[in-house]
Amino acid sequence: MTSAVDEAGLEAHFEATIAHKDRIEPRDWMPEKYRRTLVRQIAQHAHSEIIGMQPEGNWISRAPSLRRKAILLAKVQDEAGHGLYLYSATETLGVTRTELTERLISGAQKYSSIFNYPTLSYADVGTIGWLVDGAAICNQVPLCRTSFGPYGRAMIRICKEESFHQRQGYELLMTMMRGTDEQRAMVQESVDRFWWPSLMMFGPPDEASPNTAQSMAWGIKTHTNDELRRRFVDMTVPQAEALGVTLPDPDLAWNEERQAHDFGEVDWDEFWKVVGGDGPCNAQRVAHRKKAWDDGAWVREAATAFARKQEETADHGGAPTTPTTSAGPASRTAEEETA
Ligand code: FAQ
Numbered sequence: 485m486t487s488a489v490d491e492a493g494l495e496a497h498f499e500a501t502i503a504h505k506d507r508i509e510p511r512d513w514m515p516e517k518y519r520r521t522l523v524r525q526i527a528q529h530a531h532s533e534i535i536g537m538q539p540e541g542n543w544i545s546r547a548p549s550l551r552r553k554a555i556l557l558a559k560v561q562d563e564a565g566h567g568l569y570l571y572s573a574t575e576t577l578g579v580t581r582t583e584l585t586e587r588l589i590s591g592a593q594k595y596s597s598i599f600n601y602p603t604l605s606y607a608d609v610g611t612i613g614w615l616v617d618g619a620a621i622c623n624q625v626p627l628c629r630t631s632f633g634p635y636g637r638a639m640i641r642i643c644k645e646e647s648f649h650q651r652q653g654y655e656l657l658m659t660m661m662r663g664t665d666e667q668r669a670m671v672q673e674s675v676d677r678f679w680w681p682s683l684m685m686f687g688p689p690d691e692a693s694p695n696t697a698q699s700m701a702w703g704i705k706t707h708t709n710d711e712l713r714r715r716f717v718d719m720t721v722p723q724a725e726a727l728g729v730t731l732p733d734p735d736l737a738w739n740e741e742r743q744a745h746d747f748g749e750v751d752w753d754e755f756w757k758v759v760g761g762d763g764p765c766n767a768q769r770v771a772h773r774k775k776a777w778d779d780g781a782w783v784r785e786a787a788t789a790f791a792r793k794q795e796e797t798a799d800h801g802g803a804p805t806t807p808t809t810s811a812g813p814a815s816r817t818a819e820e821e822t823a
Contacts, residue, residue, distance in 0.1 A: 502703050507633040510576035518702055521695065522632050523577050524593070525704065530570035531588045531595035535769050537563045539603040540612055548606060552656070556609060559649050566642045573634040582784075589774045597755060598685050600763030607660060607667075607674035613653015615675070615682040615720070621646050622716040623686060631703030654723065661728050668728070675724075676732045683747075684755045686713040692752070717745050 494513035501508055508514055537560050544560065547553035571581040587593040598616055603609070624646065627639045660667040687693055687709035699705040707715075717736075724731050735748035757763065 502631055502701075505629075505631075505703065507636065508631050509633045517698075518704075519577050521699060521702070521704060522635065523574055523579050525695075525699070526570050526574045526577075526635055527579070527584045527587070528594050528596070530567045530574065530584065531593060532599065533563045533567035533570060535588075535595045535599045535773060536616075538769055538772055539599055539601070539765075540609055542603050543606055543609050546606070552606075552609075555652055559613070559652065562645045562649065566638075566645070569638040569641060570635075573632075573638050576634045585773075585777055589770060589777060591761060591770070594759065595769075596685055597758040597763065598681050599769060600758050600765045601677065601681050602765055604677070605670050605674060607657065607670040608678070610653045610656035610660065610671070611674040611678045613649050613651075614657055614723070615653075615678050616685070617646050617649040617653060618720060618723075619682045619685045619716050621650060622719065623712050626706045626712070629706060654727070657727055657729075671727075672729050675729045679732050680750060680754075681758075683713055683716070683750050684758070686710070686716065688752065688755065689750075714744060717747050721745055 495515065498508065498512070498514055498518075501512070508518075540556060540563075541560050544553065544556055547556050571584060574584060575581065584593065588595065598619075603612070621643060624639055624643050628636055628643060630636045630639065657671050660671050687696075690696060690708045690710045693709050696705060696708050700708070721731065721736065721738075733748045735746060737746050738744075739746045758766070761767075
């Protein structure tokens, strides 16, 4: 047990590490609130990656060519991998993937609002890649330097893959824009639906964001929600021009003085409604995740029993039958197949 004096010393060391922009590692002392904030944010992020497989997964069986199908399959599979890196990062904070999945399914933890919107045409696959992965990159590149080591290291791998995802989305949309009038109309209609929800991904405006100040003081977040949202708009407008689509915001205009774009107000009532569980697809997304989790129970049980048996064999001096015998790889396969 640590005394009050020890605790003060540990806290001073923690604060100094943050001030030097060094990393906090899982075995380091950390304030309980810092740990809880990380679990909240990383779990929400992991859930987003896993639930985020559903809107695009909806189109795998209807991809217009073998090439598009292979690309989409690989992308959706990458998102499963991202979820798993992130659940692993939260496990270093003492919470298991099972506990977190149960919190997601019960509604106790959130996932990104964007995945509660439906995908109505194949153009949505391109728009998600371009705008949703684009927003994710904007938000997540700064997280590569976040103060908690396992989260920052996971983000480096994730961001590399997200930038491929963004490019594939843009390439798909560019191909459609070079096609028929009908295809161009599909792209525009898709961008019209996804533009505002993409801006919502960055979270509420700074004055309505209860967590930003403390998360920035701890170096978990390095930019505010509005800073990143503005960065995303400035990055995306020239890409929309090159693509030949119109972003559905009559107030969007270049501000010469600020050397940045002005843009209209997000519908925050819609945002809070979706975050509160009342978006177009919330019930469907969570029900699908629950079914996949329930259907995978026998695989998790079998993998755990197998791992236990391997440990017993090893304890009695026998050699394990295969080199990878933990529950990890087996349950991972089940999750990818059923997410
Ligand atoms: N949706 O005080 P703040 C992806 C909640 S991954 C739902 O500003 P914070 C990859 C927030 O949790 C996308 N809830 O909170 C992909 C808080 O509630 P709580 C996910 C939201 O944490 C692409 C409350 O509102 N990315 O797209 C949202 O400081 C394509 C107050 O908000 C991440 O998770 C929202 N949009 O800032 C996959 C990135 N915004 O928890 C498949 C990491 C806010 O107190 C296909 N996360 N809330 O009950 C972050 O950077 C931050 O957590 C923010 C929110 C910026 C999302």
